[in-house]
Amino acid sequence: MEPNIKWGIVGPGKIAHSFVADLNLVPSAQLMAVASRSGERARKFADAYGVTHAFDNYRDLFTCEEVDVVYISTPHTSHAELAITAMQHGKHVLCEKPMGVNRKEVEQMIQASKEHNVFLMEALWSRFNPAIQKVGSLIDQGTIGAIKYLHADFAFYALDHDGKGRLLNPGLAGGSLLDIGIYPVFLSYLVLGMPKEIKASSQFHTTGVEIQTSMLLTYENAQAVLYSGLTSKSEMKAEISGTDGTLYLHPRWHQAQGYSLEKNGETTHFQLPTLGKGYSHEIMEVHHCIKQQRMESNLWSHQNSLDLMEILDKIRSQTGIVFPFE
Numbered sequence: 132m133e134p135n136i137k138w139g140i141v142g143p144g145k146i147a148h149s150f151v152a153d154l155n156l157v158p159s160a161q162l163m164a165v166a167s168r169s170g171e172r173a174r175k176f177a178d179a180y181g182v183t184h185a186f187d188n189y190r191d192l193f194t195c196e197e198v199d200v201v202y203i204s205t206p207h208t209s210h211a212e213l214a215i216t217a218m219q220h221g222k223h224v225l226c227e228k229p230m231g232v233n234r235k236e237v238e239q240m241i242q243a244s245k246e247h248n249v250f251l252m253e254a255l256w257s258r259f260n261p262a263i264q265k266v267g268s269l270i271d272q273g274t275i276g277a278i279k280y281l282h283a284d285f286a287f288y289a290l291d292h293d294g295k296g297r298l299l300n301p302g303l304a305g306g307s308l309l310d311i312g313i314y315p316v317f318l319s320y321l322v323l324g325m326p327k328e329i330k331a332s333s334q335f336h337t338t339g340v341e342i343q344t345s346m347l348l349t350y351e352n353a354q355a356v357l358y359s360g361l362t363s364k365s366e367m368k369a370e371i372s373g374t375d376g377t378l379y380l381h382p383r384w385h386q387a388q389g390y391s392l393e394k395n396g397e398t399t400h401f402q403l404p405t406l407g408k409g410y411s412h413e414i415m416e417v418h419h420c421i422k423q424q425r426m427e428s429n430l431w432s433h434q435n436s437l438d439l440m441e442i443l444d445k446i447r448s449q450t451g452i453v454f455p456f457e
Contacts (some may be wrong), residue, residue, distance in 0.1 A: 138198065140354075141203045316357060329346065
């Protein structure tokens with residue numbers, strides 16, 4: 132019987148609770164530690180999940196010998212620094228998306244992975260979603276012919292949030308694009324690759340963060356129409372249309388529980404549920420890679436993270452999304 136892979140949580144926020152609920156569904160995963168800048172938050176999280184170690188600083192978790200891999204779920208602005216420090220201490224890293232705030236940070240993180248011979252992956256959980264994987268497989272098989280059009284959006288109302296919080300604070304790299312716009316951009320990249328042209332437009336909040344971004348990505352023989360926003364909700368159904376049919380990822384498509392195929396005038400619906408909320412699938416990929424002594428995943432590689440960040444950087448450059456710390 133193979134030994135358990137022991138996890139540490141860096142940043143016990145809302146997403147970490149969902150992650151740990153799914154971590155408990157993976158038999159070979161064992162949660163050993165949690166760290167927060169607030170000792171009280173760390174202890175509360177530890178008590179809720181029966182965690183052995185609760186640290187009031189991140190470095191103590193990185194030096195904890197009972198932790199193999201860390202999950203970083205702090206605000207975007209601290210991803211690079213924390214991930215690099217963890218890797219310097221020999222820890223494998225699963226880092227929430229976006230892996231860095233810009234391409235330069237992602238490059239530095241990948242360099243640290245190579246220097247310290249540890250695994251690093253961006254926690255883009257949608258890549259491992261069973262419905263998205265199946266849709267990708269059908270596209271590769273030519274089920275809907277040559278892809279000509281893709282549409283994906285992600286939006287919810289958040290203007291009532293605290294202006295000092297993560298979403299509306301420019302000092303924390305807030306706004307819709309890096310937080311949720313990354314998902315539509317990811318799907319376009321996954322299906323169509325790197326675009327040859329990008330056109331984008333953004334609206335901004337009084338705090339200075341971007342709160343609506345529309346994107347048109349042009350490829351050799353296709354276009355992708357993408358949107359992210361914090362000013363209202365959207366349907367959040369993704370459409371991928373080809374010369375012979377159309378595939379739809381059911382709402383909320385980034386964590387889809389199924390898909391539909393429209394072909395020859397008929398639409399067929401398929402249910403393909405996730406294990407738990409869906410974080411379990413990326414956790415299992417991390418375990419597989421660590422057991423194989425890999426530094427990156429074949430399904431979501433270092434190059435994939437670099438490419439995705441490059442597209443996001445170009446969108447930001449075109450729309451004037453700049454953070455005060457840059």
